[in-house]
Each structure stands twice: as C-alpha cells, then as structure tokens.
Amino acid sequence: MKRKPSTEATAAWIRLMRVQSRVLNCVEQDLKKAGFPPLAWYDALLELSRAPAGELRPVELEKQMLLPQYSTSRLIDRLVDEGLAVRRECKIDKRGQFVEITDAGRELQKKMWSAYSAGIEKHVGSKLSDADAIKLCGLLDRLGCCAGGETPSLAAKDGAPAR
Amino acid sequence: MKRKPSTEATAAWIRLMRVQSRVLNCVEQDLKKAGFPPLAWYDALLELSRAPAGELRPVELEKQMLLPQYSTSRLIDRLVDEGLAVRRECKIDKRGQFVEITDAGRELQKKMWSAYSAGIEKHVGSKLSDADAIKLCGLLDRLGCCAGGETPSLAAKDGAPAR
DNA sequence: TCAATATTGATGCATCTGCATTAAATGGGC
DNA sequence: GCCCATTTAATGCAGATGCATCAATATTGA
Numbered sequence: 001m002k003r004k005p006s007t008e009a010t011a012a013w014i015r016l017m018r019v020q021s022r023v024l025n026c027v028e029q030d031l032k033k034a035g036f037p038p039l040a041w042y043d044a045l046l047e048l049s050r051a052p053a054g055e056l057r058p059v060e061l062e063k064q065m066l067l068p069q070y071s072t073s074r075l076i077d078r079l080v081d082e083g084l085a086v087r088r089e090c091k092i093d094k095r096g097q098f099v100e101i102t103d104a105g106r107e108l109q110k111k112m113w114s115a116y117s118a119g120i121e122k123h124v125g126s127k128l129s130d131a132d133a134i135k136l137c138g139l140l141d142r143l144g145c146c147a148g149g150e151t152p153s154l155a156a157k158d159g160a161p162a163r
Numbered sequence: 164m165k166r167k168p169s170t171e172a173t174a175a176w177i178r179l180m181r182v183q184s185r186v187l188n189c190v191e192q193d194l195k196k197a198g199f200p201p202l203a204w205y206d207a208l209l210e211l212s213r214a215p216a217g218e219l220r221p222v223e224l225e226k227q228m229l230l231p232q233y234s235t236s237r238l239i240d241r242l243v244d245e246g247l248a249v250r251r252e253c254k255i256d257k258r259g260q261f262v263e264i265t266d267a268g269r270e271l272q273k274k275m276w277s278a279y280s281a282g283i284e285k286h287v288g289s290k291l292s293d294a295d296a297i298k299l300c301g302l303l304d305r306l307g308c309c310a311g312g313e314t315p316s317l318a319a320k321d322g323a324p325a326r
Numbered sequence: 327t328c329a330a331t332a333t334t335g336a337t338g339c340a341t342c343t344g345c346a347t348t349a350a351a352t353g354g355g356c
Numbered sequence: 357g358c359c360c361a362t363t364t365a366a367t368g369c370a371g372a373t374g375c376a377t378c379a380a381t382a383t384t385g386a
Contacts (some may be wrong), residue, residue, distance in 0.1 A: 233344075
C-alpha cells in the first residue's frame with residue numbers, strides 16, 4: 001500500500017491545504033481588523049437574507065453551510081443574542097423553528113460585504129486573471145464530493161457564501 | 164467600493180473554501196476512523212523526522228507548520244505526553260529548547276502515512292490527472308502569500324506536510 | 327391506534343483555540 | 357557592565373468546538 005498518490009496529487013493536496021488556510025486567515029483578519037464578526041456569521045446572514053421570507057429552518061441553514069448541527073444551533077444563538085436574527089416557532093412542525101433575519105442582520109450583512117469583497121479582491125482577485133479563476137474553479141470542482149455532496153449554487157450575485 | 168472582485172474571482176474563492184474544507188474533513192475523518200491522531204500531529208512528526216538530528220526548535224516547527232506560537236507549544240506538550248517526542252535543553256540558548264522525535268514518534272509517523280496517503284489518493288489523486296494536479300498547483304501557488312509568506316519545499320518524498 | 331424509528335434542535339462536558347500576559351534569556355547600544 | 361528592546365516559550369482565561377445524549381415531536385408501518 002505504498003506510493004499510492006502520485007507526487008503531483010500530493011503536491012496539489014498540500015497546496016490546497018496551505019493556500020486555503022493562508023488566504024482564509026488573511027481575509028478573516030482583515031474583517032476582524034475592520035471590526036466585524038467572523039465569516040461564519042456573514043455566511044449565515046447571507047443565507048437567511050436570500051431565503052424566501054428571510055427565514056430558514058436551522059436544518060436548512062446547516063446544509064447550506066456544511067456545518068454540524070450543534071454548531072449551527074450555537075451560531076444561531078449568537079446571532080439572536082446580537083439581535084441579528086430571531087427564532088420563530090414553526091407551526092407546521094412543532095419540533096422545529098424558523099430563524100428569521102432582522103433588519104439589523106440585513107444591514108450588517110451588507111456592511112460586511114464591502115469589507116469581505118475587498119478581502120476577496122485583495123487576496124484572490126488581484127492575483128488571478130478571470131480566465132485563471134475559471135480554470136481554478138473547474139479543477140476544484142472536480143474534487144467536489146465524498147460525504148453528503150451538495151453542489152451549491154455557482155454564482156454569488158451579491159455576496160459570497162464561504163466555507 | 165462596490166463590485167470589487169469579479170464574479171470569477173469570487174467563485175474561485177468560494178470553491179477554495181468549500182472544497183478544502185470538505186476534502187480536509189474527509190481525510191481527517193478517514194484518519195480518525197483508522198484510530199490515528201489528528202493531521203497536525205502527523206505534520207509535526209514529519210517535520211521533526213526530517214530535521215537534521217530528528218530535532219527542531221519549537222520556533223522552527225512553528226514556521227514550518229504556519230501555526231501560532233502557543234499552538235505549537237501545546238502541540239508539543241501533547242506529543243511529549245504521548246511519548247512521541249521529548250524536550251531537550253538547548254545549551255546555546257537557554258531560553259529555548261530542542262524537540263526531538265522518539266522512535267515511537269517515527270514509527271507512528273510512518274504508520275500514519277499509509278492511512279494518510281490512502282486518503283490523499285482517494286480524495287484528490289483519484290479525481291485528478293497528474294497534469295491537472297500540476298495545473299492546480301500552479302494556480303494555487305499564485306495565491307501564495309500575504310502574511311509572512313514562506314514557500315515550503317515543493318515535493319514530499321515520503322510523506323506530505325499538510326495545512 | 328399504537329409502538330418503533332427518525333428527525334429536529336439544545337446542551338453538558340471535555341478538549342481545543344485565541345488572546346493577552348508573563349518569565350526567562352539574549353543581544354545591542356552606550 | 358548595564359539598561360532596554362527583542363526573542364523564546366509557557367500559561368490563565370474566556371470563548372469555541374466536537375461528541376454524545378436528551379427531549380420533544382413526526383412519521384412509518386403493523
């Protein structure tokens with residue numbers, strides 16, 4: 001069972017891990033310096049703001065964000081604590097609930113997008129031509145799956161879901 | 164300050180985040196199921212095993228692994244607790260120390276590599292031709308830097324440093 | 327209808343992380 | 357030599373995460 005992956009595949013793996021970690025760090029750091037909460041909050045707010053009535057079941061959010069259940073639950077706690085979202089009871093399924101974004105939530109999402117998009121441009125956009133970005137997408141997409149493989153929507157018209 | 168990054172760049176960013184997170188998760192999970200410790204331990208053991216006398220200053224390790232100082236310190240604690248490494252005093256600089264890998268450490272590193280390499284093959288190698296892996300590397304390398312940009316060695320002869 | 331199973335969401339607990347601070351040692355300037 | 361900034365490593369503490377489990381409701385199927 002030796003020598004399984006080619007050197008090329010291994011090198012790609014290493015790059016994928018290191019580059020992502022660095023770039024993510026840079027963007028997160030920029031965001032933090034600008035006084036904003038973590039990217040995960042942004043993602044959640046974006047998903048909520050896009051949802052039909054600005055509300056989602058935690059389960060849906062969880063799937064969108066590729067987060068474990070308890071993690072979503074706690075993220076919602078924090079959003080609610082900060083007044084960025086509210087929990088609503090779900091009449092059709094009493095186990096569940098809806099999480100609805102508030103005006104403050106929508107506002108924060110928009111404000112964060114300025115800083116966030118600047119980060120993307122600075123750490124990704126400025127280093128890659130559009131053509132290369134497309135190539136990169138294509139290659140990464142091939143690595144898509146393995147567990148519960150959803151294929152999230154391709155374009156991000158106004159804000160990018162990350163992670 | 165609107166519309167900064169192109170849609171292409173944004174899409175690439177999203178893919179980079181999502182794909183990495185998924186692939187890493189898969190590999191980590193496989194490793195865990197096989198009864199092994201986290202990837203970070205492997206990385207540390209690999210760096211140590213490659214170092215001249217099987218020993219490194221924590222500071223060096225930290226740079227190799229792109230980890231914060233306190234994180235390295237605690238990782239070393241755990242390795243030492245498990246008998247995979249030992250701390251040695253550093254005669255030439257009494258603040259510092261050397262961390263030396265033990266035989267058990269070397270052995271674990273080798274064992275982990277079987278499982279780890281299988282994971283890389285399964286989740287990366289098998290989905291990409293060597294040519295494409297090279298292209299992917301090239302594109303990712305362009306995103307290289309921003310903070311403290313080191314360029315780690317390209318090939319991984321026997322074991323891959325990750326993250 | 328009722329029992330067995332599955333889904334939804336929260337939570338206790340141990341561990342891990344990030345941040346700030348500390349302590350010790352070094353090195354440089356004077 | 358002496359003071360001060362720097363480097364090296366550890367740690368206390370608050371907050372985050374992973375895991376397992378729980379409680380409540382829904383669904384399935386006999």
